[in-house]
Amino acid sequence: MKYFLRKTLILVLTVFLISVFTFIAFHIIPGDPAGLILGTNATEEQLEALREQLGTNRPLSEQYSSWISGFVKGDFGSSIRYRMPVSALLKGRLPVTLALGLISLAIILLLGIPLGILAARMRGTWVEKVIHFLTILGISVPNFFLCILLMWIFGMVLHFFTPGEYISYTKNLPGFFRSLFWPAISIAIPQTAILTKYIRTAMLEELGEDYVRTARGKGAGETWILYLHVLKNAIVAVVPLIGMIVASVLSGSIIIEQVYGIPGMGKLLIGAVTSRDFPLTQTLVIYITVLIVITNFLVDIAIQLIDPRIRLSGKS
């Protein structure tokens, strides 16, 4: 319980710092948001009126407190480019990015864990070498290059899917998931490679432990040892990785949505950056970062619950 409270406190502090950082980053800049909105041929009165309306002529601390209190209430300000509330823009796009992220995460776990086990199980054989080679390649390939390759080979040559086709979830739910499958693969492959590498290392480390020797001494078969003893401990060792994977999946989707033209938060963000839409960029940055920080928080709590070593040492 004490642990939980401490973690919550750190979470709150981190979220606060994130908001302050982002706020400062977008407000210390040379340049006037009002000038940016109205363009170069605005009169001084127009500028002054807009500054008053945006509140950019007030002291920074005052601007921060009014902005953050609006943020907590769900009022994220208005986008300069789209001239509409940011919350309205987010509404339709959040489910798309979340669905893309979840599919990617599922692929990563469903591929990474078995491959890692296989590599550990077949240690010293060509199977392990092939997996090792593929993991090195997977880690080194930029996901957008992978994307282009997949589009070309599976989309245009083999006709498994139509590149650039996106089906809205409001129209056709199965079609929506189908259209997200290949983008999700592109996001998942680098992370799958990392997870495979970790699982393999964790399994091999566990295989050298005393309890494995004891189990072998008692006559337990290799399969029994691997799946009943080693896997359990290896998975515990990998749980902390989930937070990092979620962060990478969300970062990956920012780029991949752009490549495939999927209307999610990532595409919105890149559009906001290129048109220098400060309020929209600011909100999206905070949104995505807080999502990741909360995931990490949940992972920490999960580790606490799963791993008796940590759970018990926390109590004493």
Added chain:
Amino acid sequence: MRDGKKELRIGLVLTGIILGLALISLFYTPYDYNAMDKAARSLAPSLKHLFGTDSYGRDIFSRAIFGSRYTLLVALSTVGSCTVIASVLGLVSGYVGGILDEVIMRIIDAISSFPDILIALMVVTVLNLGQFTIVAALCITFVPSFTRIVRTATLQYKNAEFVKNLRVFGVSDMRILLVHIFPNTFPLLLSTIVIGLSNAILAEAAMSYLGLGIQPPIPSWGRMLQEAQTIVYTTPWAAVCPGIMIVVTIVGLNCIGEGLRKLYL
């Protein structure tokens, strides 16, 4: 062969190839990187054009090796400036300790809770997009991890016997830090720098792909991939060539980093 030596060797060969090509391109490229040859549009790879030509008739191999210098320059200046900043922060934070350490590390923690690409995007939005805004953007994303490494190494040596002796002899803190502690952080820092370079190249490629990194007319690998994407069906080689250059560089640097880590740590 010692564990790690093989990786180091493979890494050096791969990175050497890329560096070699980049050096050659300083003096010679088969074609001018921006020359458009109307008679040679979308040609498949051949002896005349090693990696073919794009839809404007530009030689892709020339563009790819010409572009490598900017990618490498961005990566080197990013990691270089980041190493300097992180060394100062890490050494001071670790050596002085106390409230200063606490403040620096909390700020570092907060920065590293942002995903790298978000920080880079934020910096690019806030600063006007210049040719090398990307260096500043990437530098900030790498400072936290580098600082932590230097700080950890500094803490390790701060209370070492030889440092205590130096203090007894009245050696100034500044000298202890720079002459006696800093060099001891090198082994750890070196593999971090190599991995940092590979991350910087990946990040630069991603940002240039998004049109937020190196600006035209200078070719860069990420930009070439973006231009190739729309014509990938008719001229797939336009995407494959710069892509392979990136992958070879990253595999090479990762192997060197891994090898160094296994050999020296």
